[in-house]
Amino acid sequence: MNKDSNRKITVEDLLRLKKAERPPDEFWAKFDAEIRAKQLSAIVSKRPWWAGLTRSFTIVRGLQLPMGAAAAVALTWAGVRYVGTHPEPVRTMETTVAQAPVATRAVATTVSAPAKAPVEVRELVAEVAVRHDSQASKPIVASTSSHLVQAPAFASTEAATASPFADGIAVTLADYRSTVPDIAKEATFGNDREFEPSVAPSRQTVSDPLARMDPAEERRSRLLAPALAAGPRALASDWMKERASNNDRMYESMDDHSSNDRALVGFRF
Amino acid sequence: MNASKTLAKTLVASPERKLEADADLSVVRQVQAGDVAAFDKLIGKYRERVVGIIYNMTSNREDAADLAQDAFIKAFQSIHRFQGQASFFTWLYRIAVNSTLSHLRKNRLRSFFSLETMQEGDPVSREVIDALTDKTGAGRDTFVRELQEKLNDAMQKLSINHRTVVTLFEIDGLSHQEIAEVMQCSVGTVRSRLHYAKQLLQAELQPYLPK
Numbered sequence: 001m002n003k004d005s006n007r008k009i010t011v012e013d014l015l016r017l018k019k020a021e022r023p024p025d026e027f028w029a030k031f032d033a034e035i036r037a038k039q040l041s042a043i044v045s046k047r048p049w050w051a052g053l054t055r056s057f058t059i060v061r062g063l064q065l066p067m068g069a070a071a072a073v074a075l076t077w078a079g080v081r082y083v084g085t086h087p088e089p090v091r092t093m094e095t096t097v098a099q100a101p102v103a104t105r106a107v108a109t110t111v112s113a114p115a116k117a118p119v120e121v122r123e124l125v126a127e128v129a130v131r132h133d134s135q136a137s138k139p140i141v142a143s144t145s146s147h148l149v150q151a152p153a154f155a156s157t158e159a160a161t162a163s164p165f166a167d168g169i170a171v172t173l174a175d176y177r178s179t180v181p182d183i184a185k186e187a188t189f190g191n192d193r194e195f196e197p198s199v200a201p202s203r204q205t206v207s208d209p210l211a212r213m214d215p216a217e218e219r220r221s222r223l224l225a226p227a228l229a230a231g232p233r234a235l236a237s238d239w240m241k242e243r244a245s246n247n248d249r250m251y252e253s254m255d256d257h258s259s260n261d262r263a264l265v266g267f268r269f
Numbered sequence: 270m271n272a273s274k275t276l277a278k279t280l281v282a283s284p285e286r287k288l289e290a291d292a293d294l295s296v297v298r299q300v301q302a303g304d305v306a307a308f309d310k311l312i313g314k315y316r317e318r319v320v321g322i323i324y325n326m327t328s329n330r331e332d333a334a335d336l337a338q339d340a341f342i343k344a345f346q347s348i349h350r351f352q353g354q355a356s357f358f359t360w361l362y363r364i365a366v367n368s369t370l371s372h373l374r375k376n377r378l379r380s381f382f383s384l385e386t387m388q389e390g391d392p393v394s395r396e397v398i399d400a401l402t403d404k405t406g407a408g409r410d411t412f413v414r415e416l417q418e419k420l421n422d423a424m425q426k427l428s429i430n431h432r433t434v435v436t437l438f439e440i441d442g443l444s445h446q447e448i449a450e451v452m453q454c455s456v457g458t459v460r461s462r463l464h465y466a467k468q469l470l471q472a473e474l475q476p477y478l479p480k
Contacts, residue, residue: 011470013397015439020394035338
């Protein structure tokens with residue numbers, strides 16, 4: 001047994017053993033040759049221009065938190081100052097975008113135009129928004145095709161007189177009705193969530209020739225073909241004769257009541 | 270008296286280190302003045318210690334050689350920015366340790382260990398090995414090899430930061446203050462890491478610690 005076997009061994013003693021791990025001499029010869037080559041190449045090769053930038057970023061990296069906080073404060077201050085100096089355009093845009101679809105056309109024009117948009121367009125948007133604000137109590141809902149069909153009287157009577165929004169809705173409704181056949185409307189309006197059909201027919205014309213044909217007219221002409229061959233007088237029906245006599249009576253009554261400066265006109269259908 | 274001297278040496282850099290630092294600074298001034306060959310003196314002086322630190326952190330000889338060379342080249346390229354506020358070896362150690370830490374973080378999943386030959390010429394290591402075994406010849410060599418592997422395994426089970434602190438303090442003999450400068454952390458952090466790392470190592474190396 002060794003005389004040192006009773007010695008108290010600690011973790012520090014074991015770690016000190018690692019100090020004795022040393023590479024052989026060949027390792028150092030190779031190490032010196034490699035480091036000399038690397039040193040020479042480092043002397044010869046020119047350092048890239050961005051090496052200084054990398055060092056700058058490394059220095060700045062230690063200041064991330066204060067610089068980020070300063071940037072946030074600066075952005076907040078700039079935003080508050082901008083809103084304080086330009087309150088109207090922001091408010092007008094918000095109001096217009098949030099309102100009726102007719103105004104959306106004007107807003108889209110303003111948004112798609114460059115920053116220096118024509119003054120007329122801005123005034124138009126502002127005027128439309130103000131007029132709509134004054135009539136805010138009147139609900140105008142025309143976002144889907146089903147709404148257009150379900151509330152035709154509301155849109156057509158009020159729209160003609162009340163506001164440009166209503167005018168636009170009436171025009172859109174008329175365009176839509178004139179271009180889309182009844183069968184297509186029923187099929188389309190069954191889905192409340194579809195928005196596109198309410199806009200698309202007003203922009204594009206119906207290219208299908210069958211859609212332009214009136215089946216009732218075609219049927220009528222086919223049935224009346226033998227009668228037309230007999231002569232035009234045979235076409236006069238009893239209700240047409242009665243209508244002609246009604247017109248004659250109407251004109252006579254106009255002559256009777258046209259005394260003084262006032263004329264009362266009566267229409268009977 | 271001796272205990273207080275040891276404690277002071279542990280906490281702060283020794284006067285010998287300050288003399289070394291002054292000598293290094295004069296060499297650095299030569300390199301900064303354009304004497305490139307003077308840098309070879311610094312390489313020759315610190316290559317073994319730098320390679321030793323990196324080897325004990327990576328447990329791989331080839332990685333240690335590459336990283337040590339890169340550390341010396343980085344120091345050579347940046348030596349014009351060295352102001353002399355810290356000692357040269359602290360500055361060089363910081364470069365080497367940072368390169369090694371980034372290398373270990375990049376290659377966390379890749380680990381190829383290699384063992385250096387233990388030089389038993391060192392009296393301290395011979396004494397420890399003698400205390401652990403009474404064998405001689407092949408049996409002793411096998412035991413030493415096994416002990417080396419076990420030490421490497423225990424070191425690799427530590428986190429990178431704990432391993433670095435243990436290497437710098439226990440193997441290279443730096444003070445707490447110097448380790449704090451190298452690792453850019455507080456002295457308290459160094460002590461805490463050292464204490465925790467020793468506890469883990471004690472648990473791992475328990476079979477080799479006779480009661």
